[in-house]
Amino acid sequence: MKVSMSVNGRQVSGEAEPRTLLVHFLRESLGLTGTHVGCESSYCGACTISLDGKAVLSCTMLAAQADGADITTVEGLAQDGELHPVQEGFWERHGLQCGFCTPGMIMSAVTLLEENPEPSEEEIRRGIEGNLCRCTGYHNIVQAIEYAGARMRGEEPAPAEWENA
Amino acid sequence: MSSTSVLGGVVRRREDPALIQGRGRYTDDVKLARTAHVAFVRSPYAHATVGAIDTSAATAMEGVVAVYTAADTDHLGPLIAQVPVGALRPLLNNGTVKHVGEAVAMVVAEDPYVAKDAADSVEVDYEPMPAVVDLKQSLSDEVPVHEGASNTLISWVGPFGADEAALAELQAGIEAAKQRDDAVVVSQEMTNQRLIPVPIEPRSVLADYQAGYDRFDIYSSTQIPSALAGAIGKYFGMSMNQVTVKAMEVGGGFGCKLNVYNDEVLVAFASKQLDRPVKWTETRREAANSTIQGRGWVATATVTGTTSGEVLGFELEGIADMGAYSQNFTVAIPFLGLFVGSGQYGFPTYWKMDCVTTHTMTTDAYRGAGRPEAAYYLERIMDMYARRIGMDPAEVRRKNYISSSDFPGAVSPMGFPMDTGDYTTNLDAALEAAGWSDLLAERDAARAEGRHVGVGLATYVEVCGFGPSGLVDLGFSWAEYQMPSAFNGSSLVRVHPDGSATVSIGTGPSGQGHQTTWAQIVGDGLGLEVDRIRVIHGDTEEAPPSIGSFGSRSAAVDGAACYEATGKVRAKAARIAAHMLEASEADIEFADGGAHVAGAPDSSVSWGDIAACAYQPHRLPEGMEGGLEAHAIFSPGNATWPFGTHIAVVEVDPDTGDVDLLRYIGMDDCGNVISPMIVDGQVHGGIAQGIGQAMFEDAVYDADGNLLSGSLVDYILPTAADLPSFELDRTVTPTDVNPLGVKGIGEAGTIGSAQTVVNAVVDALEPLGVTHIDMPLRPRRVWQAIQDARA
Amino acid sequence: MYPRPFEYVLPSGLDDALDALDANPGAKVLAGGMSLLPMMKMRLLSPEMVVDIGRIAGLDQITDNGDSISIGALVTHSEVAASGLVGEHGAALATAASWTGDRQVRNRGTCCGSMVHADVAADQPAAALALGATMVAASSSGTREIAAADFFVDTLMSALEPNEILTEIRIPKVGAGTGSAYDKLGRRGGHTDYAVAGVAVSVTRSNGSVSAATVAVTGVGNRPVLVGEVADALVGSDGSDAAVEAAAAQATCGIEVLEDLYGSVDYKTHLAQVFAARAVKAALASAA
Structure with missing residues (x-):
């Protein structure tokens, strides 16, 4: 069957089987391999994308269900060579190590800050509980999201912990 | 510098x-023209003879390229291992399968969906047999894992290098100490449960055999590219320079990608047979039974000390689970525990671990690999001893440390020379950072209000950064992988x-x-x-x-x-x-x-x-x-021996057993630091994995060898909402074994943390009479321990 | 990770969807997909046909019917959790929805889907029971209403027939003096993940005593159930802590408590009592 959708601001279409998962359509048909598959039980969040402005699991949707949707993947965040503040935060605050959970984590954080521009640490931690990271212990991910939140609010981010040392 | x-x-x-x-490129992101995809047929039984394998439906399926069984691959031999003690894994098994998930057949198709359809259509006749999963049952050899062979593969006894006479003298000395008037003997059997490593990137391999050049490009999510190149070459009669391994971005490893796996060899085999690229990416539930696991010890720790805090002897005796087959390091993992069996202490230590097989997936290196287990037993029993004699747990440690004045030249009671150490300075820094006396006062005030707050402390020494070229002479060589070059x-x-x-x-x-x-x-x-x-x-x-x-x-x-x-x-x-x-x-x-x-x-x-x-x-x-x-x-003159002190503060809801981790303080010493940012990040992640073991993670097998927690629904990993922010600092005691003065830091957080959390929870429940709870400290266990203590 | 092949049907209206179900007894209804698709990916379930109701107009609303509110088949957990109407008349359900899954799951998964899936450890079915919800099921032969108390039949089994779609959950509105609450222990501790044990409660106070109560327990048996004994013990009491705790002690009356990885029979029995007391106290506080 044919499916069409807007991905990162571009109208795309392609062939998919009914059973083709959206994440496989993005990765295999569109070549957008930034969105990752980390589990099969819909628990890890590595496949998180923004669909019509909401964080969703692209591994737990059929490509067919996304027909006509407006999708942003991690590849679509940077604009004109400028990183999204969340991407910048992850870079500035060492919010990633192996990087595999990172695209999903970033998409989760982007949508979280869109919904709640000034989250507390607890709200950040609850907001990303659907994204498993095995490398960072989440410590610097929280720092990265706080950094991004400050940037998006037009505030100066708090200095990095290592800058205080 | x-x-x-x-x-x-x-x-x-x-x-x-x-x-x-x-835009990072992980193995599964690589797309080569004409790539075919693999799915494996895996045993649903832990122990069964394999009868007829009917592949006709799979072969007939549109899009299926080939189906292979052991008849096609047995000529390649079993999976090689660096420490080949015990049975080696067949690449595919048509004899007697030894664990759930063991590969029986391999299907290659144009598309991963079709490959899975075809694998599901392969019919295999199994004759199930009784399985052995329990370690004590395995030790009894009642049910052999491998017909005709003892389940016990090796027993590691320490101190290292001690002969029987020396061991007898050591044990007699500890026995004599137990007879002293002021002797206090504290002993506890504890389980250090099996864990599944779960890097978020599943393992993936893409083999591209190029017939025109008689060479391979192997893309693999591996921690050991050179060993994989050597191994692939060896299987196919090639030199390692005919094989290029590319491990591009690797999405976490934690030791589980420190193996050459049968699937890597099989995918290469299929690529060569079919003269086209072949790819396999494991699914998460498949990974639970086909990628190595870690830990899995049951042991009894005993401290003999005086009423005034002087430890006269430490003994650890137990059993370690090797799983069904030996892979890369398997039996060597408990030996790494033996290295640090006496921790940062100078007291006499007797250490014995029997390595036994079971009808489960192989165990091997998982972050820390033997050292978290060793540190766990030692620091749990030291804590119980401190509690028994009513002494501040920090003071008990301090009294028994190897002195900084013993460096350089210190040799651990386990018989290993150590590079540098200053344990007291590190302990003091941790106590200062945590506000130790205030913490205890706050805990006591909370207790007076009827709250169950606990403070836990544990210290550790690690051995890492292997290492000396001379390890080859101890049998640790990569010669099996065409890599005689040691470490x-x-x-x-x-x-x-x-x-x-x-x-x-x-x-x-x-x-x-x-x-x-x-x-x-x-x-x-x-x-x-x-x-x-x-x-x-x-x-x-x-x-x-x-x-x-x-x-x-x-x-x-x-x-x-x-x-x-x-x-x-x-x-x-x-x-x-x-x-x-x-x-x-x-x-x-x-x-x-x-x-x-x-x-x-x-x-x-x-x-x-x-x-x-x-x-x-x-x-x-x-x-x-x-x-x-x-x-x-x-080639360094020695491994490095980092150390540290961790402190945790918890509150327990005794009505539900729910544990709330309130604070976590880490004071590590990894010598000089090249990048403080990266070092802190390594410690954060290490601590999270240690907390994961302490509170959440558990590879649970039933008596028939079925893994009950094989998906992330039931294998509970810590999320951001489960952890606090960590409070880290460090002391700096440079090593003298390398010109940078750096020691390793990748595993330290994990080695220091699980027992810290358990010590804190037991401290919180001390007023209720709880003295020990086996990990993971899920609410169920904590509540049950309270009930048992009350009974 | 790779579902088996199936036929995909995308009806534009409810009638088409119901016709498809009639014609294909092996068909499954797909709404948010948060329960169905993971089972299909793991090949624990392989329907011949999937009827995607995701684009049927009118099913995505929470509506005020005057004396009740309706939650349509496509309303997500996050919409239920954020709804002022649900918060006012069914706080237990809003809380349960906010503790279901994670943010991504709550953005796609539906309240109705959670009911139909009937997981033994799901949160929202308990709230629906406590709130006296009515399940509205449509089939090609019309609609029928099923009381929540009759809806949860067994493990992963609801009273819905294969040719029916749960189009709506109806919750009666409540007035001053009535409050509801849900509390639980999640598998990873706190409120996250599936319930090891969870209790939803609705209570009404009048003249200083409890005049009505419903109590539902999830996570401990083969299905979420109403426990009349707790409610009966509450009604007529003064709602004091002692009265609440005495009532809560009966939290598993009539339930065959089942052991799983997360709790023994004793532990789950105890937890049900603990959370019955906590939820009743919270409900009473909100009813004041």
């Missing part, structure tokens, strides 16, 4: 721009004609920031901007053979090789610069992208100038060869 050193400073990671934009570090630094530089190195990182750290070392040594330095790792075509990244070894071993290769290049460049500037070589300094004469910054040449000269031999000093590059092999 120069005074303007970038070492110790903070540099944003060079690997990040690709990764944060979804040396290896690095090649080349300055190009335009003055840019490339460092190629045999590490196989999975998130440790090597793109950044090696560039820092080279940039610091050459006074060259980091942006002009390219780092190549995880690629056996480009990098000198090394053994990859594991055991917290990369900085201390390959990093040291990188440092030494850089030094060689700088020495040659200094001669060239001195020649160009007509100055004395001794006066040449490197900074700001070039060399200048000390005290005369205007008298300078850029790296471009130096390189141009180096590639024009007629301009060089007489007798000097052209070119500007150097290779260094580094």
